[in-house]
Amino acid sequence: MGRTLENKQEIVADLKETLSQSQLAIVINYQGLSVAEIMDLRRRLRPSGTVCKVTKNTFMEKAIVGSDNWQPMSEFLNGSSAFLLVKEDFGSAIKAYQDFQKATKKTELRGGVMEGRALTEADIKALGDLPSKEQLMAQIAGAINGVATKIAVAINEVPASLGRSLKAVSEKEDGNAPPAAE
Numbered sequence: 188m189g190r191t192l193e194n195k196q197e198i199v200a201d202l203k204e205t206l207s208q209s210q211l212a213i214v215i216n217y218q219g220l221s222v223a224e225i226m227d228l229r230r231r232l233r234p235s236g237t238v239c240k241v242t243k244n245t246f247m248e249k250a251i252v253g254s255d256n257w258q259p260m261s262e263f264l265n266g267s268s269a270f271l272l273v274k275e276d277f278g279s280a281i282k283a284y285q286d287f288q289k290a291t292k293k294t295e296l297r298g299g300v301m302e303g304r305a306l307t308e309a310d311i312k313a314l315g316d317l318p319s320k321e322q323l324m325a326q327i328a329g330a331i332n333g334v335a336t337k338i339a340v341a342i343n344e345v346p347a348s349l350g351r352s353l354k355a356v357s358e359k360e361d362g363n364a365p366p367a368a369e
Contacts, residue, residue, distance in 0.1 A: 198242060202250035204259055205238055210302075212273040213284065213311060214263035216295040217241065225269070228287050233269060235279035240270045252353050259305035263297040277301075281315030 206212065207325040217225065229239045244264040251257040288294055299306040306314070 195246070198246050199249045202242065202247060202270075206250060207290065208274050210275065211273040211277045211280070211299060212257065212260055212301075213273070213281070213299040214260060214297045215269050215271065215284070216266050216297060217269040217293075218267040219220040219293045220291065224291055224293070228269075228284070231283040231287050232280055235274075235276040235283055236274040237280040237283070238272045238274075240272060242268070242270070244268050244353070255279065256303045259302055259303065260300045262305060263299075268297075269294075277340075278317050281311060285312075285315060299333055324344070 202340060220228070225239070226243060232239055233277055244266075247264055247268065247270060271284060275350060284296075288296075295306075296308045298308065298313060299311050
C-alpha cells in the first residue's frame, strides 16, 4: 500500500512539530523488535514525556532539513530507525530506554542530538546519570532551606545580643553593674 503525498507531508509535519517540542533526540536501531516490544518501549517512555517514533529515515531527513538544532541527526539515519524524542525529563527517558534494552537486548543506540550537537552512546549514558529535574529542585530547596535557617538564627541572635549589650551599658551607667568576678 503506497502512501499519498498528502499523507507523507502529514508525517513530516508531525515529526517537525514533535521535534520543535523536544530537547533531545535519540536514534536507535530497532530491527528485531516485535510490535508488542515497541509498544512496551513506548509505555516505559510515556511517564518521562518521551515520544517513540518509528518512521522512515527519509521522512526524518525531510523533517530536519534547515534545522541547525537537529541537522547532526542525519549521520545516524541508516537502517531501521526509531526516534526517541524527549521533551523534558531526559534522565528518566534514558533510564527507561536502558531498562528496556537490558530486558530485550535487541536494540542498538546509534546516537543522539541535543542543542545542535551530535551525541555518542557514552554522552547519552552520562546524561542519563545526571539527577532528574525533581532531584535537582529538592537539592536546591534543601540548600536554600539550610541557608534560610542559618540566616533566621543569625537574625534572631542580633536582638538578643543587642539586648544584652544595652543592659550591660545601662547597668554600668547606673552604677548597678554586677559585681566583678573574684
